[in-house]
Amino acid sequence: MNNVRFATALHILTLLAIMKDELLSSAFIAGSVNVNAAVIRKEISNLKACGLVESKEGKGGGSFLARPASQIKLSEIYEAVRLVPVLGRANTPNPKCPVGKKVNEHLETLYEETDNYVVRKLSTISLEEFAGKFG
Amino acid sequence: MNNVRFATALHILTLLAIMKDELLSSAFIAGSVNVNAAVIRKEISNLKACGLVESKEGKGGGSFLARPASQIKLSEIYEAVRLVPVLGRANTPNPKCPVGKKVNEHLETLYEETDNYVVRKLSTISLEEFAGKFG
DNA sequence: TTGTACTGTAATAAAAAATATTACAGAATG
DNA sequence: CATTCTGTAATATTTTTTATTACAGTACAA
Numbered sequence: 001m002n003n004v005r006f007a008t009a010l011h012i013l014t015l016l017a018i019m020k021d022e023l024l025s026s027a028f029i030a031g032s033v034n035v036n037a038a039v040i041r042k043e044i045s046n047l048k049a050c051g052l053v054e055s056k057e058g059k060g061g062g063s064f065l066a067r068p069a070s071q072i073k074l075s076e077i078y079e080a081v082r083l084v085p086v087l088g089r090a091n092t093p094n095p096k097c098p099v100g101k102k103v104n105e106h107l108e109t110l111y112e113e114t115d116n117y118v119v120r121k122l123s124t125i126s127l128e129e130f131a132g133k134f135g
Numbered sequence: 136m137n138n139v140r141f142a143t144a145l146h147i148l149t150l151l152a153i154m155k156d157e158l159l160s161s162a163f164i165a166g167s168v169n170v171n172a173a174v175i176r177k178e179i180s181n182l183k184a185c186g187l188v189e190s191k192e193g194k195g196g197g198s199f200l201a202r203p204a205s206q207i208k209l210s211e212i213y214e215a216v217r218l219v220p221v222l223g224r225a226n227t228p229n230p231k232c233p234v235g236k237k238v239n240e241h242l243e244t245l246y247e248e249t250d251n252y253v254v255r256k257l258s259t260i261s262l263e264e265f266a267g268k269f270g
Numbered sequence: 271t272t273g274t275a276c277t278g279t280a281a282t283a284a285a286a287a288a289t290a291t292t293a294c295a296g297a298a299t300g
Numbered sequence: 301c302a303t304t305c306t307g308t309a310a311t312a313t314t315t316t317t318t319a320t321t322a323c324a325g326t327a328c329a330a
Contacts (some may be wrong), residue, residue, distance in 0.1 A: 057277045134233060282322100291311080
């Protein structure tokens with residue numbers, strides 16, 4: 001996960017949680033995160049597909065949380081932006097070597113276990129709790 | 136961690152664990168992992184700096200485990216190759232926004248906690264246990 | 271009904287990170 | 301002293317990530 005997507009998604013959702021009575025525009029959010037508004041819209045599009053955010057088009061439109069922050073777990077955010085397991089990717093080892101032949105199978109198991117472990121940890125923290133740290 | 140270094144390092148160490156009575160050359164290991172030998176030498180150089188591997192130069196040289204596989208925890212491998220926290224990097228948010236100003240501080244705490252959690256999980260598995268899955 | 275302020279999305283460009291390759295000096299062996 | 305290794309650096313290539321631009325479509329409000 002050598003990218004900034006978890007940070008971006010959590011930032012977006014934190015803003016939506018704190019200003020829960022307003023529709024926030026991508027331009028506003030982009031100003032806070034300090035990235036291009038198109039990046040925000042793209043991430044929001046992903047968060048919508050994951051059922052965390054909804055939005056309203058047109059003038060005066062913007063985004064809001066699909067559910068109360070108390071019902072969103074940080075694990076859902078992690079799963080929404082995860083592209084690669086926590087421990088990284090695998091090689092394409094030599095199948096003629098006894099280790100090379102089996103290593104990816106065992107690696108995959110380990111990757112899954114570790115990932116599940118992270119998910120379990122993050123499922124103990126709600127967005128409400130995280131957003132509560134601000135002001 | 137969108138890279139292959141954990142997989143590579145674990146593969147190297149598994150070979151060293153299984154063939155613990157021999158010195159393995161970087162060319163041999165590269166053949167099993169299916170990457171360039173220079174990549175293996177570079178990773179071994181890192182694993183040496185972390186105290187997991189030793190090697191002998193010159194003709195007939197090669198690498199071997201610095202300690203018995205039973206005394207190497209997978210967490211040490213993770214820590215040897217980690218460049219970035221499990222949840223990724225942070226943005227450089229707008230300090231004029233109350234959320235932007237503090238988000239990295241709270242993110243960092245979360246990143247550290249999650250990372251420690253992964254380390255704790257991986258510290259319960261020894262290289263011996265992992266290597267034991269092969270033949 | 272028309273201008274304005276949004277979203278949604280795609281295409282493309284630019285920057286950064288990861289990996290591969292080549293090269294060669296130096297060490298140990300026989 | 302030729303051979304077979306390691307160690308390391310320099311460089312090239314590929315892949316991933318991020319930024320930018322553009323514009324169609326939607327909703328509001330005058």
